[in-house]
Amino acid sequence: MSINRRQFITAGTVSTAAVALGSFPYAALAFSEKSQTLIDAFAAGAVPAEGKITLTAPEIAENGNTVPVEVSVESPMSEQDYVTEIMLLGNDNPAPSLATFKYSPASGLARTSTRIRLAKTQDVIALAKMSDGRVFVTSKSVKVTIGGCGG
Amino acid sequence: MRPSPENTQSMQLTKASKHVVRAVITPALMLALGSTAVVAGPDNSTLSIDGETYATDTAPAADSPLPHLYSGWRFRSSETQSLQMDDFENPAFTAVDTGEELWNTVQGSKGKSCASCHGDAADSMAGVRAQMPKWSDALDKPHTLQTQINACREGQMGAESWKWEAENMLAMTAYVGLQSRGMPVAVDLDAGDMQSWSARGKDLYYKRVGQLNLSCANCHEKNFGKMIRADHLSQGQTNGFPLYRLKWGGLGSIHRRFKGCMKNIRATPFERGSDEFIALELYVASRGQGLNIETPAVRN
Amino acid sequence: MANKIKPRVKVPKTATAGEIITIKTLISHKMESGQRKAKDGSLIPRKILNHFKAEFAGTIIFEAEIAPGISANPFFSFNARVQESGEFHFTWTDDDGSIYEAKKSITVS
Numbered sequence: 001m002s003i004n005r006r007q008f009i010t011a012g013t014v015s016t017a018a019v020a021l022g023s024f025p026y027a028a029l030a031f032s033e034k035s036q037t038l039i040d041a042f043a044a045g046a047v048p049a050e051g052k053i054t055l056t057a058p059e060i061a062e063n064g065n066t067v068p069v070e071v072s073v074e075s076p077m078s079e080q081d082y083v084t085e086i087m088l089l090g091n092d093n094p095a096p097s098l099a100t101f102k103y104s105p106a107s108g109l110a111r112t113s114t115r116i117r118l119a120k121t122q123d124v125i126a127l128a129k130m131s132d133g134r135v136f137v138t139s140k141s142v143k144v145t146i147g148g149c150g151g
Numbered sequence: 152m153r154p155s156p157e158n159t160q161s162m163q164l165t166k167a168s169k170h171v172v173r174a175v176i177t178p179a180l181m182l183a184l185g186s187t188a189v190v191a192g193p194d195n196s197t198l199s200i201d202g203e204t205y206a207t208d209t210a211p212a213a214d215s216p217l218p219h220l221y222s223g224w225r226f227r228s229s230e231t232q233s234l235q236m237d238d239f240e241n242p243a244f245t246a247v248d249t250g251e252e253l254w255n256t257v258q259g260s261k262g263k264s265c266a267s268c269h270g271d272a273a274d275s276m277a278g279v280r281a282q283m284p285k286w287s288d289a290l291d292k293p294h295t296l297q298t299q300i301n302a303c304r305e306g307q308m309g310a311e312s313w314k315w316e317a318e319n320m321l322a323m324t325a326y327v328g329l330q331s332r333g334m335p336v337a338v339d340l341d342a343g344d345m346q347s348w349s350a351r352g353k354d355l356y357y358k359r360v361g362q363l364n365l366s367c368a369n370c371h372e373k374n375f376g377k378m379i380r381a382d383h384l385s386q387g388q389t390n391g392f393p394l395y396r397l398k399w400g401g402l403g404s405i406h407r408r409f410k411g412c413m414k415n416i417r418a419t420p421f422e423r424g425s426d427e428f429i430a431l432e433l434y435v436a437s438r439g440q441g442l443n444i445e446t447p448a449v450r451n
Numbered sequence: 452m453a454n455k456i457k458p459r460v461k462v463p464k465t466a467t468a469g470e471i472i473t474i475k476t477l478i479s480h481k482m483e484s485g486q487r488k489a490k491d492g493s494l495i496p497r498k499i500l501n502h503f504k505a506e507f508a509g510t511i512i513f514e515a516e517i518a519p520g521i522s523a524n525p526f527f528s529f530n531a532r533v534q535e536s537g538e539f540h541f542t543w544t545d546d547d548g549s550i551y552e553a554k555k556s557i558t559v560s
Contacts, residue, residue, distance in 0.1 A: 060381075062228040062451040066397040066523075068233070093520055097520060099521055103513065104510070106512045106531065108471035108472075109530040111529065111530055112513075112515075112527060114521060114526055115525075115526050116520055145380070146381060244477070245524065248459065249457060401481075
């Protein structure tokens, strides 16, 4: 059975869109409005790409007040090619900003560990900006639970 | 999913409905505790702090109602456990630094510091926290670490006493407590009137109170190792106090934790330093006899 | 003694030239987020450490713009590539303008 014209056009549109975005899930990452504003400002026109960033966070946070996280970015950290900034966001926090870290070649590694506050189960988002303006993004879902007694 | 008594979230209850609450909630809660599919138990991690290993469980006394004693450390997530395994990563240590400073600071009318009489805390304070609460003939009641510190401050230093949960008291109890780290809990129940104080504490431990009509034992003896919603129930041991609680974002005392637990079951809590809490602290310490002191510990 | 803001820093005592070392910092601070409510329902005003900087020989090797989403008693672990002996200078800035500092030396051979 041959497909009708409507089906063909729809299929074509979808596949074109898929090609335009590549297989990268950036468009599929559900950023809150507040997060998207911060990301757009950080990226300054660049389209965040996947890769390079490793974000470590617990699957289940024992307490949302103090969640240990670590972010690191693959980079030679040379004068020609280094990470300038890493931004951490709590996508569904009342205010998503957590911290923005700044590096230089003297940092040796673009890596930081810290402890963050998460108001509820959400994605922690990490973005990295390179000295040539490229931006990378990743996220990790962290479950934040209410204890049995809340005490 | 596990059954959960959603109606416990509403706290506006009339007197009449309290009976309904008791009749409905308690069995519902017990059902939730008893029938949960997730029996998480204490884990098998090894506590090693800056290279030194500490046992976190021990065999109980012959008459203990517990089959085996486990430190609260064994019930925490690996991330929380890690925070205690490095004295730099452990957020309690800024308080320990403050405690050390205070130890060496002259305070009060007699121009002394703790160091004036006690010298190096690592020597003089080794074992002190492990024996708390300790009988005091002078007071005719047990001393806790807090009351002992204040007795020294007022009596020997002519300095003002510190409030139970004041930053200075937390810092000093953390610093002094640290000097007993790795030593087993060793309360002396034979001194003075300790037996009757311990018996009073035991009564409090097993007494059901509050709107939720629970006793300490309901959770910490009958159901340790199980999940109550998302909390992993420990045995409610006190070998790590004063400790850094992630929820508090800071250090807290045993009596603060007792108060929190009582509020959680919607009971009117006793006050810090009250005879009830001193008796309870004594009894709970005796339940953990032999467990290593981990002060200052890190918990959820 | 009033609420003491105490920094703690961990820097290796020695390193070889070109080595990348790990530095850890912790400072006691409530980091009042501005989201919490007092008993009367009013918002407790925000008061946090909003900036942290680690410098070596006049160069900033790590900097953090800190938001209220960072936990109380802020902890940062980061790295530095050391070429010569010198002193690390750490600075924390409070919303109220107060500055807290710590220094640690390193011998690089």
